[in-house]
Amino acid sequence: MVKNNQMTERQLSLKDTLPSGQCFRFSEHDGVWTVKAGVGKNLRVLSVSQDDLSPITDDPFWSDFFDLGTDYDSLKAEFSTISPVMAKACEYAPGIRILNQDPWEALCSFVVSQNNNIKRIMGIIDRMCGFYGGGGFPTVESLVDAREDDLRMLGLGFRAPYIVNTARAVYDGSIDLDKLRNIDIDDARAILMKVKGIGPKVADCALLFGCHRLDCFPMDVWMKRVMAEWFPGHDKSIFGPNAGVAQQYLFHYARTSGCFSAKED
DNA sequence: CACCAGGCAGTGC
DNA sequence: GCACTGCATGGT
Numbered sequence: 130m131v132k133n134n135q136m137t138e139r140q141l142s143l144k145d146t147l148p149s150g151q152c153f154r155f156s157e158h159d160g161v162w163t164v165k166a167g168v169g170k171n172l173r174v175l176s177v178s179q180d181d182l183s184p185i186t187d188d189p190f191w192s193d194f195f196d197l198g199t200d201y202d203s204l205k206a207e208f209s210t211i212s213p214v215m216a217k218a219c220e221y222a223p224g225i226r227i228l229n230q231d232p233w234e235a236l237c238s239f240v241v242s243q244n245n246n247i248k249r250i251m252g253i254i255d256r257m258c259g260f261y262g263g264g265g266f267p268t269v270e271s272l273v274d275a276r277e278d279d280l281r282m283l284g285l286g287f288r289a290p291y292i293v294n295t296a297r298a299v300y301d302g303s304i305d306l307d308k309l310r311n312i313d314i315d316d317a318r319a320i321l322m323k324v325k326g327i328g329p330k331v332a333d334c335a336l337l338f339g340c341h342r343l344d345c346f347p348m349d350v351w352m353k354r355v356m357a358e359w360f361p362g363h364d365k366s367i368f369g370p371n372a373g374v375a376q377q378y379l380f381h382y383a384r385t386s387g388c389f390s391a392k393e394d
Numbered sequence: 395c396a397c398c399a400g401g402c403a404g405t406g407c
Numbered sequence: 408g409c410a411c412t413g414c415a416t417g418g419t
Contacts, residue, residue, distance in 0.1 A: 150400055151400090239400075242399090242400055242401085243399095243400080243401040243402060244398090244399060244400095244401050244402075244414080244415090244416095245399055245400080245401085245415095245416085245417095246398080246399035246400085246417085246418080247399080247400070248399090248417090248418085249399080249416070249417060249418085250399090250400085252417095253416095281415080284415080284416065284417085285415080285416090286414075286415025286416055287402090287413090287414045287415050287416095288401095288402095288414095288415080289415090291402085325402085325403075326401095326402070326403085327402085328401060328402050328403085329401090329402095330400070330401055330402085331400090331401070331402085334400070347400065348400090349399095349400035349401080350398090350399075350400070350401090351400070352400080380400075384400090396419100397418105397419085398417105398418085398419085399416100399417095399418090401414105402413105402414090403412100403413095403414095404411105404412085404413090405410105405411085405412085405413105406409105406410090406411085406412105407408105407409090407410085407411105
């Protein structure tokens, strides 16, 4: 039962990764985490506890979902040289990973996220999955012809037409989700932002969490505070080509450590 | 009552 | 280009 610090450091943390605002279909009861991923009939359900991560490590899908192939220790080592507070953010929750979510689910989820809070986002998405997806995340096809009244009933408010616009852009091919993984990042953002309802923040989150574009650096209200207070005069370029990963460590630290007199969930 | 939440579009300048 | 405002909804 010897667990050296290096192994502990290396390990995925469920509690620091799942509730860190990148995915919205999970729950936790008595230390057991339930995670849902996949669109429509491709729904997958994971049940796992921190004590035994074998349901993840033994399954290629979930290993990829939790990004076990990326060397986060190296990334954190680089980030930690940038500044003391960056080092502290890495040390605060070293087990954070950037999830590999389905690109459509990520895009749609972050359209829902705008001017919204995480708890309510999760409720809305859960109701959308029940209403349109039969439990799985709603397919593009199911939302292309969705009625705005239905979406408002589920709590989407002014985002209802944005969801339909997004589904139509994916359906008619003006957004090619697979292409977004490889093309120039500014082109990828521009393609997404042509949709009425997708701005820079939603585009960056979709690209980071759905297309694994680690160069994306979503600037929400928390990250604006982080940059103003801790990196004045700098932008994302100070964090290098994997700035999105640094962003997630900083976001989680800023939001949950209380250093900005943060609220609780 | 006001203000906020992983923002965005529209308007005015 | 930048600053400002309304927007649905639920929580504090």
